[in-house]
Amino acid sequence: MNILIIGGGGVVGQKLAHALAAKGTLRGQPIDRLTLADINDPTPVTAPFEVTTARCDIASAASVAEVITQDTDVIYLLAAIVSAHAEEDFDAGMSINLFGTYNVFERCRTLETNPVVVFSSSIAIYGGEVPDPLGDHSYPNPQTSYGGQKAIGEILLNDYSRKGYIDGRGFRLPTISVRPGKPNRAASSFMSSILREPLNGQEAVCPVDPEFLHYYLSPRKCVENLIKGAELDAADLGQNRVMQMPGRTWSIAQLIKAMTAMTGPEAAKLIRWDPQPEIRRIVSGWKWDIHADKAERLGLSADSSFEDNIRYYLEDDKPSA
Amino acid sequence: MNILIIGGGGVVGQKLAHALAAKGTLRGQPIDRLTLADINDPTPVTAPFEVTTARCDIASAASVAEVITQDTDVIYLLAAIVSAHAEEDFDAGMSINLFGTYNVFERCRTLETNPVVVFSSSIAIYGGEVPDPLGDHSYPNPQTSYGGQKAIGEILLNDYSRKGYIDGRGFRLPTISVRPGKPNRAASSFMSSILREPLNGQEAVCPVDPEFLHYYLSPRKCVENLIKGAELDAADLGQNRVMQMPGRTWSIAQLIKAMTAMTGPEAAKLIRWDPQPEIRRIVSGWKWDIHADKAERLGLSADSSFEDNIRYYLEDDKPSA
Numbered sequence: 001m002n003i004l005i006i007g008g009g010g011v012v013g014q015k016l017a018h019a020l021a022a023k024g025t026l027r028g029q030p031i032d033r034l035t036l037a038d039i040n041d042p043t044p045v046t047a048p049f050e051v052t053t054a055r056c057d058i059a060s061a062a063s064v065a066e067v068i069t070q071d072t073d074v075i076y077l078l079a080a081i082v083s084a085h086a087e088e089d090f091d092a093g094m095s096i097n098l099f100g101t102y103n104v105f106e107r108c109r110t111l112e113t114n115p116v117v118v119f120s121s122s123i124a125i126y127g128g129e130v131p132d133p134l135g136d137h138s139y140p141n142p143q144t145s146y147g148g149q150k151a152i153g154e155i156l157l158n159d160y161s162r163k164g165y166i167d168g169r170g171f172r173l174p175t176i177s178v179r180p181g182k183p184n185r186a187a188s189s190f191m192s193s194i195l196r197e198p199l200n201g202q203e204a205v206c207p208v209d210p211e212f213l214h215y216y217l218s219p220r221k222c223v224e225n226l227i228k229g230a231e232l233d234a235a236d237l238g239q240n241r242v243m244q245m246p247g248r249t250w251s252i253a254q255l256i257k258a259m260t261a262m263t264g265p266e267a268a269k270l271i272r273w274d275p276q277p278e279i280r281r282i283v284s285g286w287k288w289d290i291h292a293d294k295a296e297r298l299g300l301s302a303d304s305s306f307e308d309n310i311r312y313y314l315e316d317d318k319p320s321a
Numbered sequence: 322m323n324i325l326i327i328g329g330g331g332v333v334g335q336k337l338a339h340a341l342a343a344k345g346t347l348r349g350q351p352i353d354r355l356t357l358a359d360i361n362d363p364t365p366v367t368a369p370f371e372v373t374t375a376r377c378d379i380a381s382a383a384s385v386a387e388v389i390t391q392d393t394d395v396i397y398l399l400a401a402i403v404s405a406h407a408e409e410d411f412d413a414g415m416s417i418n419l420f421g422t423y424n425v426f427e428r429c430r431t432l433e434t435n436p437v438v439v440f441s442s443s444i445a446i447y448g449g450e451v452p453d454p455l456g457d458h459s460y461p462n463p464q465t466s467y468g469g470q471k472a473i474g475e476i477l478l479n480d481y482s483r484k485g486y487i488d489g490r491g492f493r494l495p496t497i498s499v500r501p502g503k504p505n506r507a508a509s510s511f512m513s514s515i516l517r518e519p520l521n522g523q524e525a526v527c528p529v530d531p532e533f534l535h536y537y538l539s540p541r542k543c544v545e546n547l548i549k550g551a552e553l554d555a556a557d558l559g560q561n562r563v564m565q566m567p568g569r570t571w572s573i574a575q576l577i578k579a580m581t582a583m584t585g586p587e588a589a590k591l592i593r594w595d596p597q598p599e600i601r602r603i604v605s606g607w608k609w610d611i612h613a614d615k616a617e618r619l620g621l622s623a624d625s626s627f628e629d630n631i632r633y634y635l636e637d638d639k640p641s642a
Contacts, residue, residue: 240449
């Protein structure tokens, strides 16, 4: 079993690599090799199998051909230009999120090896005038280019799978929180930083009201679901290889209440409330009444309370003092 | 008012050109010039304004740049590799239906002229495991590459419109019947030929059962709707620039009954019933419980009976003896 993670240097890619190292198998077979590929050299992980790292720019078909080879069994395609970044730089979003995805699928078609491809889509595909509730059968009417490019990736994944070029599985990731590390250029970045920074004793800015609702999943659960996603039986996937990954809807106030319940009242005092119009404009186009019926039926799951999300951060990610 | 029809040599493109010639105006302004562009030289039409023809291969960005210029006000993008053809030749479908569409929208973005772009999508975007009824808010789960490529075009149209690069309007065309001319490589081709050939005194083959249901529109109504589509006020379009074009659902038996009602019993005797597995496989993945709420609200309309479809063919298209 030879696994490639494209976006292997990112938060989810690194956590997935560690989880695969701990598990040692995928799809019932021992893992022989794991390749972490990213635009910059990813941090290697320690594992009971060979781990290699590679630079890869998926906007280049030649670069993709270097990392996807005849013996690649499973590909995780997690690399993306995130929402606010793709909104500012239309060309960057198109070249990575659309043409990069195409390059990955096209490479698989050329090889004729029908690898398992796990594709991270996003709840950013939802939006606009499509009525709630949203889920597996809702029209993608995103109000960001990132969401549009992910929606296109979904359709490509389905068609390449239907044609037998890949064995694709697409999952619309909820917003991941608490996301470790530094803020990124996702408009949703604050949905982790308002918890992470205070939990680390630092100040953070919240650009929306406490009533703001959104759909969340912890990184730990996300990785569990990505592993289950690769292991699903193709016969159970039906005619739509893309599904909503389970998450849960919480308000900002509920996030903060969970943090307080887990660590006491001091952390919340480090949040500064400062409306930011551009972030508000993007996130107000996002939807939260989201359902993941198909994925739940197939055994994927959400966190049971946001206290769990806080606990996972403290256990897995909080930098030691 | 300077109009470009890409796919101007096709059945709908030619009829649209004639209708524009008869109307003389679009969006309340006199038409100054009409350019018919297609992969082969289109037949010119006689009009009270300048009509030019051009060869254009939308798979080539340079070719697109020759026909879309600073003074192009309205673009009809009707060119496509049709369903059975795109199913046989995956590369051809991708290069015209996906990259060709991208090239057209990208050219508009570069020009910064925000032209009106009327894009023909298709009911082929529907399919798979999405529940009936289908319409403006249904997830595209097509079971053909053609349908997938059209669904991608819809998402691009919406995003380029949202960003202000084009003033896009997308319409999912029902199957056009009675389509004049020769059979084409659409899997739906028989849905016209079983009427057209008998009406012309020739034999035709029907590959499906009389009970087979499908969603239809006459070419005359389609062109009326495409003209209305360009004339809709952008403010009325909302956040989703793509909608179902109204059609009506009929069985093959109802089509034939309408032909008999209009022209007598002889025509139906020219239909030979011959199951064709590949055509059946494709068309059985298509949906027929389709609704066009948004387009109807905006004033677009379907035929009132299939007798009308037959009458329009006899009036507009039947070759003289």
